Amino acid sequence: MHNRVVRTVLALTTVLTLLTLGPTSSAYADTIQTGNRVCSMYVNAVGFGAYCSSGKAYIPGPNAGPPPTWRKKLAGRPFVPCRDFEIPQGIRLPQAPAGKSWAMRITIADYDLDSYNGGPRAHLERAYVAVDDAERAQCPFPDYMKQFWWRFDDSYPAPVLQIMPTYTPRVNIPAYFSLTPDSSLAGKSDTKKYTAEEMTSGLFDQTHNLTMRGMVVNLKIDPGDNTGTFDCKVGVTPVDDPDGYDQSQDPYHQLNTCKHIYTKSSASQPDGMYTVKLTITWEVSYWVGKDAGGWNPIGRANVTAYQRLPVQEVQAIGG
Structure with missing residues (x-):
């Protein structure tokens, strides 16, 4: 009928x-x-x-x-x-x-x-x-x-932007951007809620029928200082390295390419902060129980968000 x-x-x-x-x-x-x-x-x-x-x-x-x-x-x-x-x-x-x-x-x-x-x-x-x-x-x-x-x-989780090596970037020192693991992955199943570790491992209980996953695959950043936008290829970061930043290295020797160097402080900006615009690309896939093919993508959608960011001059000791 x-x-x-x-x-x-x-x-x-x-x-x-x-x-x-x-x-x-x-x-x-x-x-x-x-x-x-x-x-x-x-x-x-x-x-x-x-x-x-x-x-x-x-x-x-x-x-x-x-x-x-x-x-x-x-x-x-x-x-x-x-x-x-x-x-x-x-x-x-x-x-x-x-x-x-x-x-x-x-x-x-x-x-x-x-x-x-x-x-x-x-x-x-x-x-x-x-x-x-x-x-x-x-x-x-x-x-x-x-x-x-x-x-x-x-629904997608609210984006939480991490800035390293410090949340308040310094002028002329690279600032590295990433999303927290909890805000770059969302999943739903008809049997249970999977943890971030389970969602990234690819190992699932074979008795369930359908699981859907949304994962951030690209992050476009407008740093707010009129220098233009840049793209960051991103995904879910490892549990033991959630921000992709190597603390044993200085800011000038990092593998992460999602970075920006501010050349002026944000002192002249409204409320003393730059307005950073994020365009977050989510890719949604599904997994069928006993599906040897793994994740099957459905499509992508963009989410726009804004975050305020103070940038300070480097402080020196002495005069």
Whole structure:
């Protein structure tokens, strides 16, 4: 059954413009079959997530028979293949027509009720639709349909910029920039929350179905002193070296290339601080249990942030 509604539709594959503080980024979506469920995943400048059909995995007991089919789970009740969700944050849409509002409608398509997981052709179709009350009523969500749907989502953590060798840089001495490990990685799983060490190791419990990961892969920095921007290739730093700075070496002999030299102090700036603009590029990937291919990227999105930074003249002893 397909719901046929006269509506304005932005299809799953459409690239959408995002509403951000800085330059706009893109929204991406992908649909996969994972275990006994089909998942529609998304990434935008606010966060990422997934909407899955067919409920939790079937775990048989010692004397259990085959998993129940969808028809058996319905027990004679009608199957409602569509469900409306709120529009994910960060997506810009035109004004909805009078009397209507926007919804993200996900439909389970090409399903087979006589299978335990919807059948091999089952998949999710996503559309952003403008609907009125009558059109919303075409996709009710009775309690018994909860077993066929599942979702998770996550937002990116607030960026925390580290500056080495000191948080207050000195004029004519290199200042090195990095993001803290906690603010450069975000992950979500349908079974548990993984630690930073687990997310970077590539070793996972093989019983889970889907894990999604957002990781910072590029950091564009405008230091605020009218010298232009520069790019830093970044990733999750090792636990034993969270800032990528070698304390045994002086600031002029570091391997980290994400650095900037201020030639003037920030004394003349508002509040005595430079305004540093960060453009953080998140890459979102997914991992399916027992997937030998490892992480599969979905897409990238940019997040803009600002941080105030005092810069001081080098102080000398004596006169």
